[in-house]
Amino acid sequence: xxxxxxxxxxIGIGGCRVSESAKRLVMEVLDSNRLSAGPMIDRFERExxxxxxxxxxxxxxxxxxxxxxxxxxxxxxxxWQDGDEVLVPALTFVxxxxxVLYNGLTPVFVDVEPDKYCIDxxxxxxxxxxxxxxxxxVHIAGLPCDMxxxxxxxxxxxxxxVEDSAESMFVRYRGRPVGSMSDIGCFxxxxxxxITTGVGGFCVTDDTELIVSLKSLMNHGRDSIYTRIDDxxxxxxxxxxxxADRRFSFVRLGYSYRCTExxxxxxxxxxxxxxxxxxxxxxxxxxxxxxxxPLADQLQLPVERDGAEHAWMFFPLVxxxxxxxxxxxIQYLEDHQIETRYLLPLLNQxxxxxxxxxxxxxxPVAARLNRRAFYIGCHAGMTDEEVDHILDCFHSFFRNNx
Ligand SMILES: Cc1ncc(COP(=O)(O)O)c(C=O)c1O
Numbered sequence: 001x002x003x004x005x006x007x008x009x010x011i012g013i014g015g016c017r018v019s020e021s022a023k024r025l026v027m028e029v030l031d032s033n034r035l036s037a038g039p040m041i042d043r044f045e046r047e048x049x050x051x052x053x054x055x056x057x058x059x060x061x062x063x064x065x066x067x068x069x070x071x072x073x074x075x076x077x078x079x080w081q082d083g084d085e086v087l088v089p090a091l092t093f094v095x096x097x098x099x100v101l102y103n104g105l106t107p108v109f110v111d112v113e114p115d116k117y118c119i120d121x122x123x124x125x126x127x128x129x130x131x132x133x134x135x136x137x138v139h140i141a142g143l144p145c146d147m148x149x150x151x152x153x154x155x156x157x158x159x160x161x162v163e164d165s166a167e168s169m170f171v172r173y174r175g176r177p178v179g180s181m182s183d184i185g186c187f188x189x190x191x192x193x194x195i196t197t198g199v200g201g202f203c204v205t206d207d208t209e210l211i212v213s214l215k216s217l218m219n220h221g222r223d224s225i226y227t228r229i230d231d232x233x234x235x236x237x238x239x240x241x242x243x244a245d246r247r248f249s250f251v252r253l254g255y256s257y258r259c260t261e262x263x264x265x266x267x268x269x270x271x272x273x274x275x276x277x278x279x280x281x282x283x284x285x286x287x288x289x290x291x292x293x294p295l296a297d298q299l300q301l302p303v304e305r306d307g308a309e310h311a312w313m314f315f316p317l318v319x320x321x322x323x324x325x326x327x328x329x330i331q332y333l334e335d336h337q338i339e340t341r342y343l344l345p346l347l348n349q350x351x352x353x354x355x356x357x358x359x360x361x362x363x364p365v366a367a368r369l370n371r372r373a374f375y376i377g378c379h380a381g382m383t384d385e386e387v388d389h390i391l392d393c394f395h396s397f398f399r400n401n402x
Pocket of ligand 1: 062063064065092093095096138164166167188189190200201
């Protein structure tokens with residue numbers, strides 16, 4: 001067995017720098033003795049909602065929990081039945097589809113665009129049945145989906161839309177921010193995402209009824225009169241008693257999906273540098289695209305969408321042809337300290353094969369990507385020297401495997 005000696009730190013698919021400002025804000029939280037939802041979370045929610053042109057934001061403990069309660073709130077509001085169907089892309093992180101199952105609903109897969117990897121609007125309608133209730137487009141790798149046709153189909157068929165924007169924040173599609181084009185937009189702030197709070201996620205919406213249900217759902221299904229410990233602040237007399245009387249009133253089956261003031265503090269600090277971080281991701285993506293362009297016969301490079309910005313959460317690549325095994329390039333990159341991931345395989349995963357059987361022939365684009373696609377990092381923590389190293393490695397790999 002060959003053993004590779006690491007000569008440089010690994011170039012990760014994500015990076016995280018805890019700034020002085022983050023440390024200061026976290027210390028502020030610790031000094032305040034207020035760890036559960038308080039002023040930091042309030043501010044973080046307002047800022048994230050505002051940056052996405054939304055009225056309301058809700059900070060949850062993961063992107064998955066945000067997506068799960070988004071579907072739960074819509075199921076309750078529109079009276080969906082168990083087994084009703086939700087359209088999800090055939091290529092996405094497993095959580096998009098898992099949350100459909102958690103809600104007793106049925107995921108129905110739609111194949112993806114061969115060059116941009118987002119749900120293919122041209123293939124949505126063939127999967128709509130009388131039981132279809134919603135579409136969950138996913139902005140893959142930071143690239144917004146082609147939302148106009150998705151929204152047009154949803155509106156024509158009376159379907160709700162939840163944007164899984166776990167991999168994209170702040171960027172716009174035809175002038176509208178990701179997360180703002182649906183009933184509920186959801187983000188993730190897990191490590192290696194556009195901003196990171198360690199763990200965390202977000203729901204954003206404009207709907208006053210939905211935000212009430214979402215708050216309740218993430219708080220054990222509590223009566224909306226009291227979902228945070230400040231909800232009784234400044235109350236007295238009958239108003240205070242009404243809250244005291246219903247503090248332990250649970251009106252729906254809910255979950256415990258709260259997070260702490262410290263995560264919000266980390267998130268607020270990252271908002272200070274989000275513009276500069278985004279610019280740096282653009283620079284790195286452009287350098288990777290330009291440097292890999294001579295290899296375009298062997299490697300399918302990522303493309304942008306007309307009228308849309310790209311958040312570049314990571315840098316997806318697909319091996320063209322069938323001659324070079326994907327394992328060979330993955331092994332080579334990993335041996336050279338370049339971290340990789342396969343590009344969001346879903347239908348070929350053991351649990352999905354167990355649940356749905358072999359769907360490859362029905363989803364040929366996803367099936368090909370599951371065999372040939374992968375991604376590497378594209379984040380603000382990467383240095384120019386690291387980008388040069390990545391480019392050198394790709395060129396030397398293809399020289400040796402021509
Ligand atoms: C498309 C997509 N949806 C959902 C999630 C789940 O987010 P979290 O890991 O915060 O639960 C992720 C996480 O990587 C994701 O990429």
